[in-house]
Amino acid sequence: FRLHLGMYLGGYISQDVFNAAFTFFVVFALAGSITVASSLLGTMYIVQFVAVAIASYVALRKSPSRAYQLAAVSFAIGVVALLVLWNAGVRSTEALIWVPIVFAGLGRGALNYIPWATYNYMADVDEIVTGRRREGAFAGVMTFVRKMTQSAAVFAVTTIMSWGGFVSGAEVQSDQAINTLAMVLGVGTIAVLFFGIFVSTRFKLNSATHDVLMAEIDRLKAGDTTPPTAERRAIVEDLSGWKYEQLWGNNPVAGIRR
Known part of the structure; x- marks a missing residue:
């Protein structure tokens, strides 16, 4: 669950940082307006719907972690391309500006989808550890942590912008x-994305390992005490983070002993 939460936060906080700086970046760095910024964001949101279908396909054919990594890279490409175009003097009304918007939209849509698509798997992993179903607890933790980190991310962005000389309400910066805006948009967003990518490399849950996990849960529910194969033991221990003998309630997390 910690790895899943890390991926979730990496995907969402990177978007919080991006969103907090994007409108100002369009207005002051790309010589646009709030209307133009809203139009670009709106297009980005539309592209995100397409990304969900792509992410679903990759997650099923490969793994959720691979889909997440591709999504993060796509978002990062969009951010880098946006900064490159700004440095080249491209303005918000030029056609080239839509290229990074599409890349960012594809990445953001998948990053939004993947953590919640794999959310139910977390309850399965927890069940083999505790012997209980606790979906509600995980949803509560994710929602609480999300609200806390979102507030912290927006506060951090506005504080850094202020330190960099940004004057709220001014017509010209x-x-x-403007350089501080670009730094926040680029370094801030990409740094959080790389954190999510790093965490995802340790996330081993996919359709194949999940099938093994569910088979072991069914076996334990049936009271089967036959030792698992070495391969199944290794998979379940890797997913749960516990030795096999400590699973199914035989650990401090469960609070009970079967």
Whole structure:
């Protein structure tokens, strides 16, 4: 669950940072307007719907972690391309600006989808550890942590922008303030994305390992005490983080001993 939560936060906090800086970046760095920024964001949201279908396919054919990594890279490409175009003097009304918007939209849509698509798997992993179903507890933790980190991310972005010379309400910003905006949009977003990618490399749950997990749960429910094969033992221990003998309630997390 910790790995899943790390992927969830990596995907969502990166978007919080991006969203907090994007409108200002369009207005002051790309010589646009709030209307243009809203239009670009709206297009990005539309592209996100397409991304869900792609992410679903990759997650099923490969793994959720691979789909997540591709999504994060796509989002990062969009951010880098946006900064490259800004550095090249491209403005928000030029056609080229839609290229990074599409890449970012594809990445963001998949990053939004994958953590919740794999959410039910977390209850399955928890069940083999505790012997109980606790979906509600996981949803509560995810929602609470999400609200806390979102507030922290927005506060951090606005604070850094202020330190960089950004003046709220001003019609024109200094070069230093615009450079700070670009730094927040680029470094801030991509740093959080790379955190999510790093966490995802340790996330081993996929359709094949999940099938093994469910088979072991069914076996334990039936009271089968036959030792598992070495391969199944290794998979379940890797997913749960516990030795096989400590599963099914035989650990401090469960609070009971079977």
